[in-house]
Each structure stands twice: as C-alpha cells, then as structure tokens.
Amino acid sequence: MGKPVVVGVDGSPSSLDAVETAAHEAAVRGTGLRLVHAFGWPSVRPPLGGPPWSPAVAGVRELVDGTLADAEQRAREIAPGVDIAREVTVGEPLMVLEIESRTASLVVVGSRGLGSFGSLLLGSTAVHLAAHGRCPVLVARGRPNPAGPVLLAVDGSPAGERAVEFAFAEASMRGAGLLALHVWNTWGEGPGAEPAAPVNVVVGIERLREEEQRLLDETLSEHLPRYPQIPVERRLVRSRIRPALIEASRDAQLVVAGARGRGGFTGLLLGSVSQALLHHAHCPVAVIRGTE
Structure with missing residues (x-):
C-alpha cells in the first residue's frame, strides 16, 4: 500500500466534505486514509500548577472521539474498503498538516472550519499548505460535476x-x-x-x-x-x-x-x-x- 491520503478534521460541515473527498481519493489510489485532528496551544490553557494539557482531560477526549467517529463513518460510507487511521495531536494545525504532508500522497482540507482549523480559514490554511507542503494539496470546495472533466x-x-x-x-x-x-x-x-x-x-x-x-x-x-x-x-x-x-x-x-x-x-x-x-x-x- 502506498502513502496515505491525509485529511484535516474538525467536525465542521466543510471538513466532513473534505473527509468524503479524501475517502474517494484514497479509494481510487488504493491506499489508506488518515483522519487528523490537531489542537492549537493558544486555544487551550492547562490549569495552573497542573500537568501539560492533553486531549484526555476535561472531556475533550470524548468530544474528539465523537468528531473523529463521525468523520470515519462518513468516510466508510464513501469508501468502505479503505483502511482508516485516526490521529489526535497537540500542535499548531498548519505545522501538523505540513509535517503530515511529508509522508502523504495527498493532503485534503476543507474551505472553512471550526475550532483549531477554523481559526485558520482558507486564506491561511490552504494557501500555506499549497506553498509549503511536501505533497499535492486538495481543497474541497464548491460543487463538483461528477460527469465533468x-x-x-x-x-x-x-x-x-x-x-x-x-x-x-x-x-x-x-x-x-x-x-x-x-x-x-x-x-x-x-x-x-x-x-x-x-x-x-x-x-x-x-x-x-x-x-x-x-x-x-x-x-x-x-x-x-x-x-x-x-x-x-x-x-x-x-x-x-x-x-x-x-x-x-x-x-x-x-x-x-x-x-x-x-x-x-x-x-x-x-x-x-x-x-x-x-x-x-x-x-x-x-x-x-x-x-x-
């Protein structure tokens, strides 16, 4: 199996559209799909005197698991035979996706989002990745014509x-x-x-x-x-x-x-x-x- 298709997930309608697009791309390539959710440090602050923040605290893990479960279900509806992996990490979302691009065949992002990816709208997310990513970047936007060229x-x-x-x-x-x-x-x-x-x-x-x-x-x-x-x-x-x-x-x-x-x-x-x-x-x- 070749390099996976990577998609940024935040639970927004736009990112779920991106998941569908990424699942289709993984299926036609005969490769796996990685669902990546990143938490930016600026938006989450650990309690004073407490250990460094991780997705396992304060109910965030449950929220993330639900978001990724929804994304995985959407992906399986599009491409039931594709191997799907989930990745939850703490880090600046653009940097996370840029690092992911080093071992991916394609990175897919939505045109708009919520949460970590949402604070970085299309103007910065897609443009930055397209300019600095190590693999092709696909932005899921608009309404494609399935019969079109x-x-x-x-x-x-x-x-x-x-x-x-x-x-x-x-x-x-x-x-x-x-x-x-x-x-x-x-x-x-x-x-x-x-x-x-x-x-x-x-x-x-x-x-x-x-x-x-x-x-x-x-x-x-x-x-x-x-x-x-x-x-x-x-x-x-x-x-x-x-x-x-x-x-x-x-x-x-x-x-x-x-x-x-x-x-x-x-x-x-x-x-x-x-x-x-x-x-x-x-x-x-x-x-x-x-x-x-």
Whole structure:
C-alpha cells in the first residue's frame, strides 16, 4: 500500500466534505486514509500548577472521539474498503498538516472550519499548505460535476510539469476526461486593464496565438502516449487568466494548477492564479508544487 491520503478534521460541515473527498481519493489510489485532528496551544490553557494539557482531560477526549467517529463513518460510507487511521495531536494545525504532508500522497482540507482549523480559514490554511507542503494539496470546495472533466490550468512553466502529470493521473483514476485550458492575453491582469492596440498591431496576434498553441501542444505531448484512454480536449482562450479558469471550473469535477506559474516571482511560493482558484473555483482545487 502506498502513502496515505491525509485529511484535516474538525467536525465542521466543510471538513466532513473534505473527509468524503479524501475517502474517494484514497479509494481510487488504493491506499489508506488518515483522519487528523490537531489542537492549537493558544486555544487551550492547562490549569495552573497542573500537568501539560492533553486531549484526555476535561472531556475533550470524548468530544474528539465523537468528531473523529463521525468523520470515519462518513468516510466508510464513501469508501468502505479503505483502511482508516485516526490521529489526535497537540500542535499548531498548519505545522501538523505540513509535517503530515511529508509522508502523504495527498493532503485534503476543507474551505472553512471550526475550532483549531477554523481559526485558520482558507486564506491561511490552504494557501500555506499549497506553498509549503511536501505533497499535492486538495481543497474541497464548491460543487463538483461528477460527469465533468479534470480541468488542467496549463501555463507551460517547468514548475508546472508536475501539475500536468498529476492531472493526467487523476483523470485516469477517475475515469474522466481531461480539459487542458491555456489562457493567454496581450494585456495586464490588473483592474481596468484593456487590450493595447499598439501591441496588437506591432506584435501580430495570429503569430502569438500560434506560439501559445504550440506551448499547449508541447505541454501535453509527453503525456498523451502514456494515457491513450483519456479523452483530452485542448482549449486555447484569449482572455484574462483568473476569470477564465474560474468560469471553466463550473463544469469540472476537479481543477489542477501548479503552485507558481510562468512569469511568477522567484520568492513567491504560491502564484496569484492558484490563489484565486483556491478562493473562487466552483469545484475542488488541487495545487501541485514544482521541483523548486
């Protein structure tokens, strides 16, 4: 059995959605599932003069056991044959999940939560894990279309190569098609930015379009022979990148993006496109770090 799928659990509806997603991912991978609940020290204070706090005191153990039991039941309904382990630990939740990512095939989190994980909403939890985790991170959000494709955000960057491989593998495991979407433009992504007529005249839009099509084709070429059973749609769109990807996610069952795309700042561990998808996509989002 390979590395397990890890999911952060706090009992919130969002984390239970994440548990269902994680159970499905563990089933298609043929691996185990780890349900992880972490207590952050700032939210729990031990009694004065007492021993260091542990989940076994003050009825907290019963509460945690109930939360994990509910999560395990939900997971077994989705994937009855998956081996499930529970982990309760004291520590800063982000650090706990980051450590878990070192021995996991995938870490799954919800988009919102309660308690330990809830004080760290999507903006910090998913973004931090996507930027610093040692394995792919999947955020369970939106309403995926079970019949829809896996949507791959193609940027053509060397760092995005792992995202391409992950998307093909996911489509294969899910028995789904792959929509490889490459969005390009000749203007900025900022507010109020408009197409610049001089650029259109001087550079030549058709030549640029051909170059972007070549980039899309080359990105997929190595993987197509390895996954001949996957229906692949190549879509080249001239538009603003973030809105185009978010709109395309309406009909997808999963969006896959690299942590940092072409043209990203070297010190920026998570690019603006992947951050926008984590916050606004209409279906679950997997963010894959490159080799940097």
